């Protein structure tokens with residue numbers, strides 16, 4: 001899973017990035033500071049993986065990962081050159097979801113305006129998609145009328161998208177457009193699931209700010225700077241501080257947990273003496289496609305999946321015991337992989 005962090009200048013993108021990833025990327029005290037993107041990989045906390053690892057005692061234990069990209073610069077055409085916007089878009093196209101950081105702290109004497117900030121960024125996403133659509137529609141119309149090539153169905157979908165975007169709306173609320181395979185290649189930003197991070201000052205009363213958000217957007221409140229400071233302490237120290245401040249879970253785990261839920265992601269496991277590993281897939285993924293996450297050869301040569309649920313395996317104490325109890329199943333290509341499945345794929349190459 002890959003998450004792109006976006007937001008207005010000085011909303012705290014890099015601060016939140018540091019909080020989430022334990023990085024120490026440079027935050028800036030003025031608007032329009034450092035512009036280079038920051039990238040980091042974070043392990044998804046999962047107690048099941050630890051239990052499986054204790055059972056198999058493998059050489060290597062590999063948690064599922066989330067990649068975070070803090071894109072740095074602004075998407076707004078007002079304060080960025082087209083070339084730098086293209087560069088940002090290139091970084092954002094592949095991400096599975098956007099985290100939109102909204103300022104809820106005083107900055108350089110300016111009071112926070114979270115609703116306005118959210119609306120402004122939402123328009124940037126819509127505007128960026130509109131630019132893409134307009135260019136493409138123009139080209140496709142020419143191709144279709146003059147050269148008799150190009151897909152009229154694609155044009156029709158793009159024209160619908162243009163209408164929605166012209167009306168100032170994000171594409172994510174229109175799944176028939178946002179998820180159509182013909183448009184997937186455009187990776188429209190406003191079609192991506194969006195998680196708003198309300199980046200609150202240290203003393204903020206949780207829940208005090210309510211935002212009006214469009215469909216398909218959820219909000220998580222974080223104290224970015226505080227969480228960043230905590231992320232730079234040792235686990236034990238951070239735990240003590242958390243208890244003191246009445247914070248239960250780290251920002252990282254809250255965001256990862258919520259984004260998993262929100263994006264409809266689940267984990268399955270592969271186990272063995274060499275490696276115990278967690279893999280991320282979307283809910284409702286059939287077994288061969290899940291196998292493809294491990295390697296495309298396993299998907300192509302898929303024969304069967306040998307499946308036992310995490311609960312059955314741990315309950316039985318070993319794979320052999322689970323098998324004796326009749327809880328290891330052989331599943332075919334239509335099997336829908338479930339959260340916590342422990343799978344051994346059988347395949348031909």
Ligand SMILES: Nc1nc2c(ncn2[C@@H]2O[C@H](COP(=O)(O)OP(=O)(O)O)[C@@H](O)[C@H]2O)c(=O)[nH]1
Pocket residue numbers: 007008009010011012013014015016026027028029030032033105106107199200201202223224225226
């Ligand atoms: N009080 C407070 N200040 C913050 C918070 N997050 C960021 N800042 C400050 O806002 C400024 C910009 O932060 P930065 O992370 O560089 O924002 P970016 O431009 O969006 O990447 C810095 O001076 C930060 O210290 C926060 O949660 N609380």
Ligand SMILES: [Mg+2]
Pocket residue numbers: 013014015026027028033034072
């Ligand atoms: Mg920054």
